[in-house]
Amino acid sequence: MNERDxxxxxxxxxxxNITKAAESLYLSQPSLTKRIQQIEKEYERPLLQRGTKGIRFTPEGEYLARCADEMLERLHHIKDHVQNMDQEAAGTLRLGVSNFITRHKLPLLLKLFQDRFPKVNFKVTTGWSRDVFHLTYNQEVQVGIVRGDYQWVGPKLLLFEENLCIASKEAIELDELPRLPRIEYETDALLKTMIDNWWTGTFSQAPRIGMEVDKADTCKEMVQNGLGYGILPGVLAENAPGLHLIPLIDGNGDPLVRRTWLFYREDSLESRAVKEFVHFVGELDFKNQL
Incomplete structure (x- = not known):
């Protein structure tokens, strides 16, 4: 069996599900079915049972499927090791990156890194920070960039921290917020919890949600057009001209801070590409240079 198998x-x-798997793998169903049959022939055992509700793995198939993550990781490690034996960073760097960093920081970061290490390629998976955290924890990516204080036990770099802010088109007072329309947006669960906890610790009534939008960038644009206020990360709000900002303060009088981290595993540094990337990012003023 090869990596593709x-x-x-x-x-x-x-x-x-055969159809969904084929779509995810960019294969036709006949091609996928044929490859499954070849794997079954190689092991001389049926691996799947097909039914009206989808597929079910036989015990032999389930065992092989459970080995897949380990085998893929091993194959990636072997490939990286061979490609880096000449001591020059090369190969594929597998990154997991939060949605916000992907939009606002990642393109320039990858360009700067590839300018220095042109033989390194990238495989990037994006998503909410909690998803990136799990990808890194399960070793599906070598490096994860997440926003929020997740419980990571391995080595990590603090890339930057930012205050959460009330952002509005016109100047407002904090005690006015429950009466004003708030623009809500989809975000990571950890940030939502921080905002909700601050609100319930500050006000006795629920916020007046004027609209719900897809992401923080859209919320910022709505705020800039005077359609309500938003509770935004400082790195986004501070770069928006003309907004009035009120930094959030916790119950101890300290600023409410959100941190952005780079997570990796110690053994992943055996890949020269990973080692150089971690070192490269560590030298950057991540917040201001990108």
């Missing part, structure tokens, strides 16, 4: 088993085990 292990990825097929991993995807089938996650999707439990």
């Amino acid at each position: 292990w990825l097929i088993l991993k995807t089938l085990y996650e999707k439990k």
Whole structure:
């Protein structure tokens, strides 16, 4: 079995559906079915049972599917090791990056890094910070960039920290907030919890939600057009001209701070590409240079 075969088993085990797995792998259903049959022939055992509600793995198939993550990680490690034996950073760097960092910081970061290490390629997975944290924890990516204080036990770098702010088009007073329309947006659960805890600790009534939008950038644009106020991360609000900002303060009188971290595993530094990337990011003023 090659790397593609292990990825097929991993995807089938996650999707439990031939059609969805084929779409995810960018394969036709006949091609996927044929490859499964070849794997079954190689092991001389049936691996899947097909039914009206999808597929079910046989015990042999489930065992192989559970080995897929380990085998893919091992194959990636071998490939990285071979590609870096000449002591020059090369190969594929697997990154997990939060949505906000992907939009606002990642393009320039990757360009600057590749200018210095042109033989390094990137495979980037984006999502909410909690998802990136799990990808890093499960070793599906080598480096994770997340926003929020997740409980990571391995080595990490603090990239920057920012205050949470009330942002509004016109100057407002804090005690006016329950009567004013607030623009809500989809965000990571950890940030939502921080905001909700601050609100319930400050006010006795629920916020008046004027509209709900897809992301913080959209919220900022609505605020800039005077359609309500938003509770935004400082790195976004501070770069928006013309907004009035009120930094949030916790019950102890300290600023309410959100941190952005780079997570990695010690053994991932065996890859020269990872080692150089961690060192490169550590030298940057991440907040102001990107």
